[in-house]
Amino acid sequence: MIKKRWIFLIIVILFLQFYQLPYYYSQPGGAKVLDEVISVDGGFTEEEGSFMLTTVQMGKANLFFYGWAHLSPYRMIYPEEQLRFEGETDDEYQHRQLMAMTGSQEIAKIVAYEAAGMEVEYEHKGVLVTTLIEGMPAYDVLKIGDHIIAVNGKEVLTAEQLIDQLQGMDESITVDLTVIREGQEQIIEVGFSAFPKEMNAPPGRVGIGVSAPVTDREVTFHPEVTIDTSQIGGPSAGLMFSLEIYNQLVSEDITKGYQVAGTGTINEEGIVGRIGGAGQKVVAADKAGADYFFAPNEGGASDSNFIEAKKAAEDIGTDMQIIAIDTFDEAIAFLQSLPEKS
Template sequence: MNKFYIRSFILIVVIALLSFIQLPYYVTKPGMAQELRPIIQVEDGFNEEGSFMLTTVRMGKANIFTYLWAKMDEFHMIYPVKDIRRSGESDEEYTNRQLYLMEDSKESAITVAYSEAEKPINYIYRGIYVMSIIRGMPAEEVLKIGDRIYKVDGLEFQTSDEFIEYVSEKSEGEEIELTFKRNEQEMTTPLLISPFPDNPEKVGVGIALTTDREVETTPSIMIDTEKIGGPSAGLMFSLEIYNQLVEKDITNGLDIAGTGSIKDNGEVGRIGGISQKIVAADKSGVDVFFAPNEQGIPNSNYNEALAAAKKIKSEMKIVPVDTFDDALEYLESLNDN
């Protein structure tokens, strides 16, 4: 009997130790479908009979057990670290990048919804936020994640796109001067334009950027996303915000989920993990699921979503969308039937 307990104890210790050993992989699996009304509050916003929902994917570093489980479950995915994190990017830097992508997503969703509802919106630009830095590039020596660039060669830029367009016109060996703030301290530094290590035909200084702006609206809006990261909830944010801004309830009493990034012009973009999000939405009893159509390319998110829904025998209606207006037109067509 004593030997049995000793062996059992040793086995438990071994299992515990193995669970703490991380492999050079990430494992993702279906998350949940979460109603957006408790997360998004438009001042004096209109109520809805149905609901708009975001869908999530759960992700974590793999250990031997989660890795083996993922090998047996087609909706658990395994990714090498290099496929998730950028070159030289730490876990903390990756998390921060995802949180800032979420901030961008919220701002674009607000822009789309308020513009469609013809409500006032204003922007306060605070510079260009450095999200990550590529190793081996000039920026590595002088910039840090969190720096806010607001001048290049004495020129003020309001968006990261303007910065990228300006730098892309430079040639290898040219020098630019960046003016930026770090912890409220203004700093200036010269940087050489250099080829990227993994793509010598492309040149730059080696930073990933996002526009740092504040959106002011009337009526006011609060969005509490806590620790949710990434840009994939943009489309669903915009639909929920719009539905609170207008008197007509576009949910038609349905539970509506979906995914897709969104740009200020309403364009819906591709995201990762859509098959897992289909599983999450189906488990939550969703009626309609919006999926990025990507202009109908064969391997679009929409086609992936259709295949996943078929595998799990879901009765959800999978709807392809390229823009916010596509989603809105579909919902308005339901009201006409």
């Protein structure tokens, strides 16, 4: 009888461990010191403090994690459809996150090099189509691997430019996309439609059905810079990447001896954008002993990442200061205003 009970208990434990639910689970991750993963050839290496990216640990939820998530405000559960596109596998989702991290690194390099007055060379190839949304107009006329180089004859060099060109449309409109496919240039007419409900798009918003377009270009930096972040995905470390790279390009140590953590996307204009899991990243930064945490201010929005981070800092009782950041230049100005840490 005892053996049967043990066998039953083992079966229950294995079921709780390995039965995956249609949810993702997340919790505070860690803080990675960036001078250990970023290296500018011949760059400044005498940092007294450090810049740190903060992470959220995420994976598929089993029954154990689903229950555990309800015991802490810093453990979260997300339905699959909130994170993954329809028909997208877990491996494809992870690949998309890694692609976003790669794009984030490139933009961070551009922002830092231009701010430091260093040389950046570009060879543009267009906007790469990586994902098409089934049931939307582009699904039947575009192909994965196409490069979009113009909208209605107006050149587009980046994914941001493509998105800007396609905004403000309605379902009665069509546009002509100039596309490079297998080395041949062609013009493809495409219309607009509402997004599938599971994508939770704002009411009335329409699109052609190209998801996660990628700016495809070769960018050369002088001096060379390398970033090794292994399997960390997503674009949320853009701000912190740019600060670490900039610090290695200039002769002064802008850390001033402080441990500076933070989060936030960044675009080529140096504008810092919203991310997910700000509160969880505050917990991670506090555990790592950070003095300051940079959080996207989003122009002072009432529900900004800064507000979320501030509430989390108060909740856990940390001495770490939360700093509202809208731009790369604001972050630099704040650091320059600090006295040297004694």
